[in-house]
Amino acid sequence: IVQQIMGANPNLSLEQAQQIAQEQSAPMLQKLNDTKLELDCDQTGWGLTPIIGVDAKFGKLNLAAKYEFKANMNIENNTHKLEFPDAAAAYMAPYQHGVNTPSDLPSMLSIAASYEFLPSLRASVEYHFFDDKNAGMADNKQKTLKHGTHEYLAGVEWDINKIFTVSGGYQKTDYGLSDAFQTDTSFSCDSYSVGLGGRINLSKALSLDVAYFWTTYSDYTKENPRGLDGAMASMDKDVYSRTNKVFGVSVNYKF
Structure with missing residues (x-):
């Protein structure tokens, strides 16, 4: 303009x-x-995921690996209400009643190692790979990813005494994102998470767990030129961001 x-x-x-x-x-x-836009839609589907794993213990060292095969899934819409302007028909087509959308669960490889430094002190490291790039998604958007998802994790747990146990952990997630993958209705952000936890052994059978973790997300900025015939007059900028904080409490009882 x-x-x-x-x-x-x-x-x-x-x-x-x-x-x-x-x-x-x-x-x-x-x-x-x-303009009024309203959507009320339930999506359901099912799939099978074969899992194989191995666990080996060598004294104080424990090694483990697991592989989950891809689960092919199609999610079907049960749309209760869908109102939109005519200009948005193409964008809302995937939410029409009865439409099936590919939503595969990606294959996943997990490798972990833990070591008991002391009877009261344990630590572990872990790596996950999710093959998102080969898991079917709507409009084949998985092909726009630069690579699958990499996750790196580490944690430590310490029994202060017979009553109190404390723990801490870290996780870093790299999704391999691209501009073509990110949309206003479906997006991801690379992140790292830090968690802290504690256990109180109230008796031999009863214990109380308390945990808190927060995730820091990296904002993803997507810029599109605005102009005629590819000539840039200005840039449209979309910034995708998330926040996440979780607090949990559980009571455990051993029968």
Whole structure:
């Protein structure tokens, strides 16, 4: 719009053209704000995931590995309500009643090692790989990923005495994201998480667990040029972000 205005009025400055463009766009933006869009949709599906694993203990060292095969899944819509303007028909088509969407569970490899430094002190490290790039998704968006998901984990647990146990852990997640993968309705952000926990042994059979962890996400910025015939007048910028904090309490009883 800005380029069109400046082309028709070469004596205008960029700031003046932008101001005129905003005034011309205001009615359209107001109409979009007033447009009603409502969705109430349940999605269901099922799949089978064979799992193989191995666990070996060598004194104080414990090694383990697990592989989960990909589960092929199609999720079917049970749409109760779907209202949208005609201009959004293409975007809302995947949510029509009865539509099936690929939603495979990716194959996953997990490798872990733990070591008992003392009878009261244990530590572990772990690696996960999710083969998201070869798991079917809507519109084959998995092909836009740069690679599958890598997760790196580490944790330590210490029995202070017979009553109190404390623990801490760390996890880093790398999704291999790309601009084409991120959308307003489905997006991910690389992250790292830190968790702390504790246990109180109230008796030989009864214990209380308390835990808290928070995740720090890396904002993902996606820029698209706005202009005519690929000529950039300005950039549209979308910033995808998340926050996550979890607190948990559980009571355990051994029969």
